[in-house]
Amino acid sequence: MGTVKTSNRNTARYCVVFLAFFVLFAVAVIWNIRSGSVSISVKEIIDILFFGNTENTVAYNVIWKIRLPRLLLASLLGGALSLSGFLIQTFFRNPIAGPFVLGISSGAKMFLAIVTILMNGIFSRMPLSITVISSFVGSLLSLLLVLLFTGRVKNMSMLLVIGIMISYICSAVTDLLINFANESDIVNLTHWSLGSFSAASWQDVRMSAYIIVPALIVVFLMSKPMSAYALGEEYSRSLGLNIKLFRVILILLTGVMSSCVVAFAGPISFVGIAVPHICRMLLKTSKPILMIPASFFCGAFFCVICDLAARTLFSPTELSISTVTSVIGAPIVIWLMISRRRNEF
Amino acid sequence: MNSDNNMNDKLRIDSLTVGYNGKPLISGIDIAVKRGEIVTLIGPNGSGKSTILKSITRHLATIAGTVYIDGKDMKLMTGKELSVQMSVVLTERVRPDLTTCRDLVSAGRYPYTGGLGLLSAHDREVVEKSLERVNALEIADKYVTEISDGQRQRVLLARAICQEPEIIVLDEPTSFLDIKHKIELLEILSNMAKKEKIAVVMSLHEIDLAERISDKIVCVKGDRISAYGPPEEIFSDRNIADLYGLENGYFNALLGCIELYRQTGGEQYFVIGGNGTGIPFYRALRKKGIPFTAGILQGNDLDVSVARPLAQKLICTEPFCSVTGELMEEAKKAVDDSVAVIDCGCPAGEYNKANAELIEYARSSGKKIYGSIGEIPEVDI
Known part of the structure; x- marks a missing residue:
């Protein structure tokens, strides 16, 4: 009897949380589309989006060419970032691991700096594809470096320290390169490293969707082995899980998604740590099958809201997205560390 | 070899x-477990019990020899094939975040x-039964991080049961448990073995419990199996x-x-x-550091089995015989040599x-006579 009650209560909780995500996300989307330097009413938005009968007005152009791609990119990348945070926390069985804590963004920045300086003579302005590819390669390289240590270090906190050290080394190398570069050569790099969804184009949305949507599907299909993996290496192996293969796939997915984010929007702090944690707290479970969609939706919502704040709070000056996510995310991480003290990790 | 057997x-x-990183640690391990049998590995800390168990569960690569399940080489089985045959309770720390005991068992x-990985109605039923089996229903909705080590051990056993295996391998399942729960856990294992014909292989620190629960005992001594057989053969004082x-x-x-x-001298x-x-x-007396002579006991008296290792000298008759004059003389002499006599009543x-x-x-020779432990004075050793 008690069991049935509890399981009903849990199911109710899950439904409420997902419904809330959906409603909040819808509100955030509408709010995001209508606010900005040009205000557009809800009625107009609906007209433009679904009936298309106000073509070539200012509002039409603002929505279709600027706000909608930016909104979609923010949702996609926000979701991917939060999900890759969840994956890396699963991988290390540590709730304060995050893609950028482990040096992924600094690796990307360093590699991008190297490529920018090397390619300086060839392009007057770096093409997007090269920025994307080089930050992708850079983040994967630093992730691999961290993984190299994983085999040797059993203690997860130590691994986090190693990740942070790696990111310091990468930052130092980047700073060194910047010192010797011309101001004009590294404009691209400086702009990138602030992190922003501005100037998002439909091409960006398409490219990132091609990467993120398949990754999301694969991640969802992996929720079963992920739940077994949470039991620890020996138990999960005794359940028939191929640990090595699982780890490789998990880390590749994390790398692909987080570096996709880094490539298109630059480093965005704290989303990867804070959002999965918020989801865990709301759902009161760490079951992957629930956490995966929750992390993705909540991450998308979080980034859309933060992006809205970034572009409207001090308009016309636009903040970098990390400024906003850090202000919200860092306190959450501190709270998380303090509240988890008892469970020693 | 007898193939029928x-x-x-x-x-x-x-x-x-077996061994680590290709370096052999223990060799020549031959163990056979029938369905419904409990086989227990005993031996000192670090003697390699866990190494053997980990090799059986395929967590460690074996160096030579073969492990057969139903006559099939375990190496050739897939992870899934093995997982429906064998489940484990290990010493690895399991503390997944925000996971209830029921989730863990599931x-x-x-x-x-x-x-x-969605559970069917049948799966849920098995989960509940497994929880009930280890008396963990009342903690089923608690998080794994909130329960005591002893409770966690029971939940881990429920998880192993829930896998519906034909073999259960347990590495020191009784550590962290108090005596009541130790007995309870072994009782559950014993029932499972006998009623459901599950083969149980485990390591235990409590040799007394091992003797009582096991059908066969394996003595693991560092580099070899020093003895293997039914407990009545294995358990001699010397062994x-x-x-x-x-x-x-x-x-x-x-x-x-x-x-x-025993205490001696003085x-x-x-x-x-x-x-x-x-x-x-x-x-x-042993605790106080006082050596003693125990007497005069019947050879078949319960006291003899404790007096033998503890007393400096034991004066006892043959079983079921009266005290001879000679023995009486010996006892009187021992009384003369003693500072005090204890009458246990x-x-x-x-x-x-x-x-x-x-x-x-x-009494007549003026010795002090004590009748309770409280009267015995403390002595400096």
């Missing part, structure tokens, strides 16, 4: 060599669920003392109890016991009337 073995370990259904290198203690194989080593007491009354006095009967005479003798 081998067919009956659920799990057969054939001249196995993980045992892994080999049976579909692609997304156990050898296995654990006991120098400062004594394991009574018959009673399955442990005594710390002024001694004479303890007149019998019918179990002497045991608390023997142990109290054993009721007098036909066979021990000599003890009443001995107490009278001690």
Whole structure:
């Protein structure tokens, strides 16, 4: 009897949380589309989006060419970032691991700096594809470096320290390169490293969707082995899980998604740590099958809201997205560390 | 080899060599486990019990030899095939975040669920039954991080049961458990083995419990299996003392109890016991560091088995015989040599009337006579 009650209560909780995500996300989307330097009413938005009968007005152009791609990119990348945070926390069985804590963004920045300086003579302005590819390669390289240590270090906190050290080394190398570069050569790099969804184009949305949507599907299909993996290496192996293969796939997915984010929007702090944690707290479970969609939706919502704040709070000056996510995310991480003290990790 | 016999073995370990990183640690391991049998590995810390168990569960690569399940080489089985045959309870720390005990137990259904790992009605039923089995229903909705180590151990056993295996391998399942839960856990295992014909292989630290629950005992001593067989063959005082290198203690194989080593030298007491009354006095004197002579006991008295390892000198008759004059003389001499005599208050009967005479003798020769542990003075050692 008690069991049935509890399981009903849990199911109710899950439904409420997902419904809330959906409603909040819808509100955030509408709010995001209508606010900005040009205000557009809800009625107009609906007209433009679904009936298309106000073509070539200012509002039409603002929505279709600027706000909608930016909104979609923010949702996609926000979701991917939060999900890759969840994956890396699963991988290390540590709730304060995050893609950028482990040096992924600094690796990307360093590699991008190297490529920018090397390619300086060839392009007057770096093409997007090269920025994307080089930050992708850079983040994967630093992730691999961290993984190299994983085999040797059993203690997860130590691994986090190693990740942070790696990111310091990468930052130092980047700073060194910047010192010797011309101001004009590294404009691209400086702009990138602030992190922003501005100037998002439909091409960006398409490219990132091609990467993120398949990754999301694969991640969802992996929720079963992920739940077994949470039991620890020996138990999960005794359940028939191929640990090595699982780890490789998990880390590749994390790398692909987080570096996709880094490539298109630059480093965005704290989303990867804070959002999965918020989801865990709301759902009161760490079951992957629930956490995966929750992390993705909540991450998308979080980034859309933060992006809205970034572009409207001090308009016309636009903040970098990390400024906003850090202000919200860092306190959450501190709270998380303090509240988890008892469970020693 | 007798193939008929081998067919009956659920799990057969054939001249196995185990070790880490290709370095052999223990070789020549031969163990056979039938369905419904409990086989227990005993041996000192670090002797390689876990290494053997990990090799059986395929967590460690074996170096030589073969492990057969139903006559099939385990190496050739897929992870899934093995997981429906064998489940494990290990010493690995399991503390997944925000996971209830029920969730943890449900993980045992892994080999049976579909692609997304959703539980069917049948799966849920098995989960509940497994929880009930280990009396963990009342903690089922608690998080794994909130329960005690002992409770966690029970939940882990439920998880192993939930996997519906034919073999369960447990690495020191009783550590962290208090005596009540130790007995409870072993009872559950024993029932599962007997009723459901599950083969159980485990390592235990409690040799007394191992003796009582196991069908076969494997003594693991560092580099080899020093003995293997049914407990009644394995459990001799000598064997156990050898296995654990006991120098400062004594394991009574018959009673399955442990005594710390005897005190010798210095002024001694004479303890007149019998019918179990002497045991608390023997142990109290050992604790106080006072050597003693135990007498005059019937050879078949319960006191003898404790007096033998603890007393400096034991004066006892042959079983079921009366005290001879010679023995009486010896006892009187020992009383003369003692600083005090303890009368444990054993009721007098036909066979021990000599003890009443001995107490009278001690009193007449002016010895101090104590009748309770509290009266025994502390001595400086």
